[in-house]
Amino acid sequence: MGWMSPLIAVAATLAVGFALFSGLGKNPFEAFHVFFVKPVETMYGFGELLLKATPLTLCAVGLAAGYRANVWNIGAEGQLTLGAICGGGVALAFHDAGGAWVLPLMIVAGALGGMAWAAIPAWLRTRFNANEILTSLMLVYVAALLLSLLVHGAWRDPEGFNFPQSKMFNDFALLPNILDETRLNVGLLLALATVAAGWLFMSKSLAGFQMRVAGLAPAAANYAGISSSRTVWAGMLIGGATAGLAGVCEVAGPIGQLLPSVSPGYGFAAIIVAFVGRLHPVGILLASLLMSLLYLGGESAQMTLALPSAVTGLFQGTLLFFLLAADVLINYRVRIVRRVVAAPIEPAAA
């Protein structure tokens, strides 16, 4: 029954959307068309769908590995930002004297950057037992300020009319395009490879199994000698690595330079994607396509229907709300219980 709840949640979200559009005085069928069909009617739109799904898939697969082990990395957005900074830093460093080797180096640097950022909450958790939910979340804002500092300062393009942005990356530092008429690039293949690797790790490897045990039954993990600190480290670092990759894919892909903001919240949306995808890599791939469509639909709705951009976040939130509600209601039944009135107890002795 558990696998049903994403479908129930999607259906309920659509129902709410229907009511919402009606309430806003739009024809709900037209609005649905604008939201869910129009964005992918063209080849370009289809490419955009996959392009936006790429960072979501990357982040969510890594997060899922940790979530299965009860390692709650909420800071993928920050790790993504660090991936963008490190990957972008490599691109800028070798801007004038680079070659084909720059791109692989950027990818490695991005992954390492994300891991380094994730290592901070991992260390705080294992050393001081500090809650990783809070620390990883707080580091998101530190990462954003760090990026802002760089593009306003050291890495600002001298010929950029004082705009806070870096130079455009050289061609060899950009991910090659894989589909004509679109912006779709090799990042998608990287995401698909991550899905495959994630599936192999979670379902087939002993280490993945042990992480799952650590999440399900910490006492059993301790009994079997599965180190809890290693579990925390692995969960955080895997999430950091894939989020870092997502960051590189953004700056070396559709953006092509460093800007004060490199992500419209992919790292946070990936949390929803991970849960809608049931923490399973293939489910995550499907869920990230749905989430990507919500992003595109939101933009389309802004342009065509003059709806506010908040509509995207609203759909995301509604989806997560219904998913969590469906999970609870599948496992628990709501019963209304009246208080039983105690009858006076007669004296025991006969």
Next chain:
Amino acid sequence: MDAPAPRLQLSGISKTYPSVVANADVDLTVLPGEIHAVLGENGAGKSTLMKIIYGVVEPDAGSIRWNGAPVEINSPARARALGIGMVFQHFSLFETLTVAENIALALDADVVRMGLDERIREVSQRYGLPLDPRRRVHSMSVGERQRVEIVRCLLQDPQLLIMDEPTSVLTPQAVLKLFETLRRLAREGCSIVYISHKLDEIRALCHTATVLRAGRVTGTCDPRKESSSSLARLMIGGELPRPQHRQARTRGDGALVVDRLSLPTDDPFGTDLVDIDLSVQGGEIVGVAGVSGNGQKELMAALSGERVLDRADAIMLNGEPVAGLDAARRRALGLAFVPEERLGRGAVPELSLADNALLTAHRQGLTRRGFIRHPAVRAYAQATIDKFKVKSPGPDAVARSLSGGNLQKFIVGREILQGPRVMIAAQPTWGVDVGASAQIRQALIDLRDEGVAVLVVSEELDELFEICDSIVVIAQGRLSSPKQTRLTNAEEIGLLMSGSFIVPVAASAASTVHDHAN
């Protein structure tokens, strides 16, 4: 006037589950002030019958009369309101709450909170079940948790008290004391339904016994006039299995040696271990006796590697210092361990038996280059199921779906099939039925005969006397010197369990147990 109406009268009670008939046409009559044994193996339908009386399960057919009047008991709250109390074998306590909070939750409505602590202390003292009302349940051992359950029932002045296997966690002296408590309650007019498979106890305590087999009543008798073997015949339709216990033949090279192990507890209500010396050689079974909460939990965590120590040579495994190694690395050196808690520690409830085999047995060729060999895992789980006669649908069955006894057999089997050189088992037969217990004990004896060093921690003295070559006693975190089983008796061990071997000077220096009890 006629004889008083029976306190409780069940007639024609039947309950059928999709796959089994739990109760078929059961009649049971309990008189006021009577101690009535319900005897039967696990799966005989005792638990279902008790759940029907306590309002947890609704019967398909049959009627219940309470003090002569027909009643419908449709919830435990209703049962409590009638004056029925139950001490479950598997406790229903909230671990994060204190003793007093747990008890307050069960007391209906308007019991005044003020003075509850005092009442708990008073009742627990009166019935010889010392309890600190402000302790949190998660830090308590199974034996102590049972006390909470008993005291919780007694506070409600019950007219009928159902006790499900209450003595397995008590010292012989405490059992006698509990019996006094129960007899006193009975004299005061309270009826007691006493569920057990310990025939000697039933013969010593109970006025009447109703025997169940496969959901049906096979007989009602006065146990004081029966012999243990005649009761056993009624109960299992045959003789009780006795384990084969020969003199140790082989001396294996496996050995567990503990040298002056001291360990402050990491639990505010735990027991510090003080200067523990222990030696278990290959080919012998050493038993650790003691009332729960005297450091068994801490000793097990230290021996298994769930807690790692600073001084590596405090624990020697086959001659190697291992105290600094974690559980996985000790296992790699030939240690196997059956923990006290089955679900959540010995096994992951949500995972299949196959995955639970993988949990500790992955060194047995179940992985290749870090990847799981699923066919091999299933084969290992299947072998465990076959060899230890685990009743289950197969390796894909979820651990949680197995009965306690079957899951225990699976865990013991999983550990034994790893071919350990040192085996540690904590409470290996707690809550396991007679047949499965005998099988588990036999498996431990077989291990010994193969030259494995076996350490068994148990709160059941009978069990230790049955299988052990020597017995040590743990009390207040200290270990007594070993006693040859042949040369000692329950009285001597019982006396040691009360801490008689502890030198007074040391006892006053650090006795966490006493501090918390008062």
